[in-house]
Amino acid sequence: SQTIHQWPATLVQPVGSPLSLECTVEGTSNPNLYWYRQAAGRGLQLLFYSVGIGQISSEVPQNLSASRPQDRQFILSSKKLLLSDSGFYLCAWSAGHNEKLFFGSGTQLSVL
Amino acid sequence: GESVGLHLPTLSVQEGDNSIINCAYSNSASDYFIWYKQESGKGPQFIIDIRSNMDKRQGQRVTVLLNKTVKHLSLQIAATQPGDSAVYFCAENISGGTSYGKLTFGQGTILTVHP
Secondary structure, three states, X not given: OOEEEEEOOEEEEOOOOOEEEEEXXXXXXXXXXXXXEEOOOOXXXXXXXXXXXXXXXXXXXXXXXXXXEEOOEEEEEEOOOXXXXXXXXXXXXXOOOOOOOEEOOOEEEEEO | OOOOOOOOOEEEEXXXXXXXXEEEOOOOOOOXXXXXXXXXXXXXXXXXXXXXXXXXXXXXXXXXXEEOOOOEEEEEEOOOOHHHOEEEEEEEEOXXXXXXXXXXXXXXXXXXXXX
8 A cells, every 4th residue: 555754743943944854655656746835724735746756846936945856755845944934844645637635744844 | 825814614513413514616627626634733634535527425424515516515424523523625626737636725624523
């Protein structure tokens, strides 16, 4: 069966520090991969999605970037974190472009 | 895009009652709909989905109804249990084209089940 792993679960970082969140999927090949952010009490905002290795599409202009170095690995990064980057970050995968998303357990990021 | 406002709709029910959570979508081209359940501090969990060629789909204790005429989606939970307490999100998707069918999420509804 397919599983998705996301880490770390929580992270506290100072303003201006770098960020690297990692997500891996097991049990499937060539998944679509996604990074979402969820602010407290709000819905999910799509940040990036990828349909293949090295293929990244950004949904909103921001201080973050994403990379997909391997088929089942998706990384969310920042060179210098801002206070506004705080939030709950979720990685997700789907088998195709019109299929349900399966989410990881999320990373609660606090930028202080 | 991101939902606005910090006050999510809420629904409070007694254990054993049936719950109905509603969602209105705006894009008439949407043809795939999903309901997710999210517990505090966790990622959303898939509940049930429905495609636009159907009006109703049933799962275990859950039923999703789709009314394309008024662009309305509902999730019915039978015999609601305390473990059903969570935030419920609807999501819509447009297949085809070059959009890769990215999901657009609603703002969510908080369901609280009282024992």
